[in-house]
Amino acid sequence: MERISRLFWPVVVVPKNAVVKNVEGVSRSQKLLTELGFVKPAHNGTYQLMPMAQRVLDKCADLVRRRMRSVGGQQISMPVLTPSELWKKSGRLDGDITEFFLLEDRHKKQFILSPTHEEAVTGMLASIAPISHKQLPLRLFQIGPKFRDELKPRFGLIRSKEFIMKDLYTFDRNAATALETYNQLTVAYDALFQQLEVPFVKVKAATGMMGGSLSHEYHYLANSGEDQLIKCNTCDYAANVETTGETNDSKICPFCNSPEVQRVRGIEVGHTFVLNDKYSRPLKATFLQENGKPEYLVMGCYGIGISRLVAAAVEVLSTERELHWPTLLAPFDLCIIGAKQGSKEEKVAHEIEHQFCLSLNGVCSDEEVLIDDRNYLTIGKRLMEAKKMGYPMIVVISGKSDGTAPKLELHLKHATMEVELSEALSVISQYTRRKQKLYSIISESNQSLNISKASFG
Amino acid sequence: MERISRLFWPVVVVPKNAVVKNVEGVSRSQKLLTELGFVKPAHNGTYQLMPMAQRVLDKCADLVRRRMRSVGGQQISMPVLTPSELWKKSGRLDGDITEFFLLEDRHKKQFILSPTHEEAVTGMLASIAPISHKQLPLRLFQIGPKFRDELKPRFGLIRSKEFIMKDLYTFDRNAATALETYNQLTVAYDALFQQLEVPFVKVKAATGMMGGSLSHEYHYLANSGEDQLIKCNTCDYAANVETTGETNDSKICPFCNSPEVQRVRGIEVGHTFVLNDKYSRPLKATFLQENGKPEYLVMGCYGIGISRLVAAAVEVLSTERELHWPTLLAPFDLCIIGAKQGSKEEKVAHEIEHQFCLSLNGVCSDEEVLIDDRNYLTIGKRLMEAKKMGYPMIVVISGKSDGTAPKLELHLKHATMEVELSEALSVISQYTRRKQKLYSIISESNQSLNISKASFG
Numbered sequence: 001m002e003r004i005s006r007l008f009w010p011v012v013v014v015p016k017n018a019v020v021k022n023v024e025g026v027s028r029s030q031k032l033l034t035e036l037g038f039v040k041p042a043h044n045g046t047y048q049l050m051p052m053a054q055r056v057l058d059k060c061a062d063l064v065r066r067r068m069r070s071v072g073g074q075q076i077s078m079p080v081l082t083p084s085e086l087w088k089k090s091g092r093l094d095g096d097i098t099e100f101f102l103l104e105d106r107h108k109k110q111f112i113l114s115p116t117h118e119e120a121v122t123g124m125l126a127s128i129a130p131i132s133h134k135q136l137p138l139r140l141f142q143i144g145p146k147f148r149d150e151l152k153p154r155f156g157l158i159r160s161k162e163f164i165m166k167d168l169y170t171f172d173r174n175a176a177t178a179l180e181t182y183n184q185l186t187v188a189y190d191a192l193f194q195q196l197e198v199p200f201v202k203v204k205a206a207t208g209m210m211g212g213s214l215s216h217e218y219h220y221l222a223n224s225g226e227d228q229l230i231k232c233n234t235c236d237y238a239a240n241v242e243t244t245g246e247t248n249d250s251k252i253c254p255f256c257n258s259p260e261v262q263r264v265r266g267i268e269v270g271h272t273f274v275l276n277d278k279y280s281r282p283l284k285a286t287f288l289q290e291n292g293k294p295e296y297l298v299m300g301c302y303g304i305g306i307s308r309l310v311a312a313a314v315e316v317l318s319t320e321r322e323l324h325w326p327t328l329l330a331p332f333d334l335c336i337i338g339a340k341q342g343s344k345e346e347k348v349a350h351e352i353e354h355q356f357c358l359s360l361n362g363v364c365s366d367e368e369v370l371i372d373d374r375n376y377l378t379i380g381k382r383l384m385e386a387k388k389m390g391y392p393m394i395v396v397i398s399g400k401s402d403g404t405a406p407k408l409e410l411h412l413k414h415a416t417m418e419v420e421l422s423e424a425l426s427v428i429s430q431y432t433r434r435k436q437k438l439y440s441i442i443s444e445s446n447q448s449l450n451i452s453k454a455s456f457g
Numbered sequence: 458m459e460r461i462s463r464l465f466w467p468v469v470v471v472p473k474n475a476v477v478k479n480v481e482g483v484s485r486s487q488k489l490l491t492e493l494g495f496v497k498p499a500h501n502g503t504y505q506l507m508p509m510a511q512r513v514l515d516k517c518a519d520l521v522r523r524r525m526r527s528v529g530g531q532q533i534s535m536p537v538l539t540p541s542e543l544w545k546k547s548g549r550l551d552g553d554i555t556e557f558f559l560l561e562d563r564h565k566k567q568f569i570l571s572p573t574h575e576e577a578v579t580g581m582l583a584s585i586a587p588i589s590h591k592q593l594p595l596r597l598f599q600i601g602p603k604f605r606d607e608l609k610p611r612f613g614l615i616r617s618k619e620f621i622m623k624d625l626y627t628f629d630r631n632a633a634t635a636l637e638t639y640n641q642l643t644v645a646y647d648a649l650f651q652q653l654e655v656p657f658v659k660v661k662a663a664t665g666m667m668g669g670s671l672s673h674e675y676h677y678l679a680n681s682g683e684d685q686l687i688k689c690n691t692c693d694y695a696a697n698v699e700t701t702g703e704t705n706d707s708k709i710c711p712f713c714n715s716p717e718v719q720r721v722r723g724i725e726v727g728h729t730f731v732l733n734d735k736y737s738r739p740l741k742a743t744f745l746q747e748n749g750k751p752e753y754l755v756m757g758c759y760g761i762g763i764s765r766l767v768a769a770a771v772e773v774l775s776t777e778r779e780l781h782w783p784t785l786l787a788p789f790d791l792c793i794i795g796a797k798q799g800s801k802e803e804k805v806a807h808e809i810e811h812q813f814c815l816s817l818n819g820v821c822s823d824e825e826v827l828i829d830d831r832n833y834l835t836i837g838k839r840l841m842e843a844k845k846m847g848y849p850m851i852v853v854i855s856g857k858s859d860g861t862a863p864k865l866e867l868h869l870k871h872a873t874m875e876v877e878l879s880e881a882l883s884v885i886s887q888y889t890r891r892k893q894k895l896y897s898i899i900s901e902s903n904q905s906l907n908i909s910k911a912s913f914g
Contacts, residue, residue, distance in 0.1 A: 008597060042535065042580075057534075058532075075511045076505065077506040079500070081503055101560060105606050106555055106608065113570075128469075129470065138465055140465060
């Protein structure tokens with residue numbers, strides 16, 4: 001159990017009557033996450049993650065890591081510094097390089113602060129003895145910092161210069177097996193996004209600077225989203241307008257001809273690509289076929305912006321004043337608020353709180369309980385703050401009783417109830433069981449999750 | 458359980474009769490970790506961590522994280538990019554900057570690829586409303602990449618341009634409480650290094666570019682170590698020669714006057730500093746005292762080079778041809794080798810292996826078992842390789858039997874035995890229990906660990 005008094009949690013105090021202006025480039029999630037002490041802006045477009053945010057990001061990275069392992073992904077780490085010469089070979093330094101951070105070491109050798117690692121991972125495979133066809137499919141991923149010299153960083157963690165990505169690279173023997181890999185990863189992505197319980201839309205995407213032949217994006221829908229999507233309400237066709245060419249302005253679905261086409265804005269949180277031999281050919285990454293002859297590896301890449309996903313989930317779920325979290329990402333499951341110092345209920349409340357904490361053993365993980373021990377503050381003030389933070393369960397122990405048994409106040413997202421201790425434990429236990437079930441979902445076969453149906457591209 | 462056939466593990470094939478030259482700047486750990494497919498050199502001084510190495514580093518990071526939490530450490534993340542202006546304020550850009558990676562963004566603003574984060578964390582505390590004396594001591598740490606433009610990167614992960622560090626920053630109200638913090642962290646460090654079971658020496662150190670008033674280093678002793686230490690065999694006094702000034706050449710212990718002073722070489726794997734107000738004063742990071750007046754925070758910093766520690770542990774423990782690991786860092790605890798394809802024992806061996814794997818449930822964590830299913834290779838070849846990899850337990854299931862019960866070969870670090878299945882399980886279970894005990898050591902109170910006694914500075 002954590003105690004708030006021991007937690008480094010630099011909440012920004014906003015004066016009560018402050019006029020809240022809508023500042024351009026500042027989104028709801030950014031405002032709430034900054035004011036509520038999750039992140040601190042370090043410099044224009046870079047952020048420091050405070051302990052609360054670190055907890056949430058670690059949970060998200062854990063979910064993603066497990067999901068990648070479930071489809072045979074093996075974790076590696078590649079350096080942040082990639083020699084530019086590798087990027088010259090792939091041709092990606094020939095285009096617009098204004099978004100790349102480039103630097104030289106003391107020997108005047110140039111490096112790029114990697115925004116992605118196709119060249120690095122392909123170069124690595126090219127530098128070892130060619131792998132055998134028996135080792136395919138091969139799926140390597142990493143979770144770590146990426147860099148982009150954004151002209152206009154905005155929306156906090158949603159578009160920052162430094163961000164945490166999961167990037168998986170797949171290697172197959174031919175287009176057919178690469179497509180099998182693509183389908184397996186798509187199933188894994190769908191399952192992950194369902195676990196997160198934030199409505200998402202999956203759209204056909206342009207392959208852009210990555211190259212390749214097939215690509216989808218996963219979007220969370222939000223007004224602050226920077227991508228324009230079209231979405232058919234009849235057949236669930238959905239696409240990024242970038243890909244639709246002349247149908248751009250049309251209100252007719254190109255798939256089912258329905259006139260029910262809607263335009264929505266999305267935040268891209270995941271991306272999948274079949275890359276074919278775009279990188280393996282110029283960088284000469286091969287495998288050995290049965291006949292002993294080398295052949296170029298057929299690649300794919302699969303990204304999830306971990307830090308962006310956390311912020312985007314909050315952007316979608318929260319209200320103007322209160323953070324709301326996906327069940328599996330809440331910073332704590334349960335916040336306990338005790339009686340105010342010096343109140344006449346203080347002593348009895350303290351005893352009930354002690355007993356309550358003991359009886360949480362086995363009902364709720366110790367790691368998920370936060371005690372708001374700032375008893376110099378009123379219950380009301382702490383409760384309001386806890387609601388802003390979006391803890392899914394808040395228990396107020398004021399020392400009230402109905403004469404025979406003590407009564408606790410239990411605040412859930414959509415309900416508040418006065419209950420006895422055993423009832424509170426029962427609700428918490430139910431919550432924990434549901435969360436565990438959600439956590440262990442392996443396949444995408446919708447296990448009666450209460451989520452919006454995902455569209456297909 | 459992992460299967461080797463599914464593991465990306467790019468072992469370098471060294472011809473049997475290859476003349477092994479001692480190349481300058483290449484150490485034993487580097488040679489073994491590269492040849493045995495743990496790391497791939499990416500560029501001079503940067504490395505790619507393959508899945509085997511990632512496992513080990515994750516284990517090490519987990520131990521360090523738990524240890525930091527046990528002394529109230531809270532995990533955060535600070536950007537890799539720190540604005541140079543912060544480093545100008547602290548004065549650290551005035552000296553020799555050849556080891557810093559500096560770069561500019563598109564707006565010509567200069568950043569440093571942080572080699573350490575004193576300026577960043579102090580600047581962050583200066584930028585928020587001053588914290589209260591009630592929130593002290595405050596201990597913030599992160600685990601992530603650091604950068605140094607080394608003139609001569611060498612010894613693989615031991616001195617690389619990009620490396621993984623745990624860096625903890627402490628904040629206290631005055632010198633006395635900062636010293637208490639220092640002592641608590643020292644206890645935590647001692648306990649961690651004892652858990653790792655690699656003999657270490659703790660020495661008084663020079664404060665160097667960090668500044669401050671008190672500093673110790675933790676060293677692993679190795680011939681390839683770049684630090685010269687003196688060590689008294691009578692009283693356990695030990696120091697980095699950098700700190701000893703005129704006694705540099707003396708063979709007399711400055712502490713007990715014994716003539717038993719020895720010179721040894723060490724690899725620095727941990728460092729502790731009291732920094733006083735070296736950073737908090739120029740960067741104006743204060744806290745509020747009881748009387749409401751601000752006072753400069755008294756700081757400390759505490760580093761552990763995670764990637765270096767892993768390599769240095771291997772450097773110390775391994776032989777010229779075989780990796781040896783600290784118990785808590787071995788990539789897998791148990792490697793299982795079955796009969797060769799086409800051998801007459803194949804069928805019966807396969808059944809025994811199946812039964813053995815089932816009975817490991819509850820005896821050894823699934824995550825810690827590696828099955829060498831490359832049955833097209835002889836047992837001998839696989840066994841030799843498993844020994845090189847340093848798995849603490851290797852079980853060979855060849856299908857042999859004494860007529861009544863099947864016999865397994867169990868290879869431990871210092872013993873080989875032919876045992877029945879139940880005996881093998883009993884040994885593995887003992888190993889697991891010892892490991893769990895080692896893992897859960899919280900205080901440094903030496904729980905009969907079989908380790909060399911640590912020296913004091």
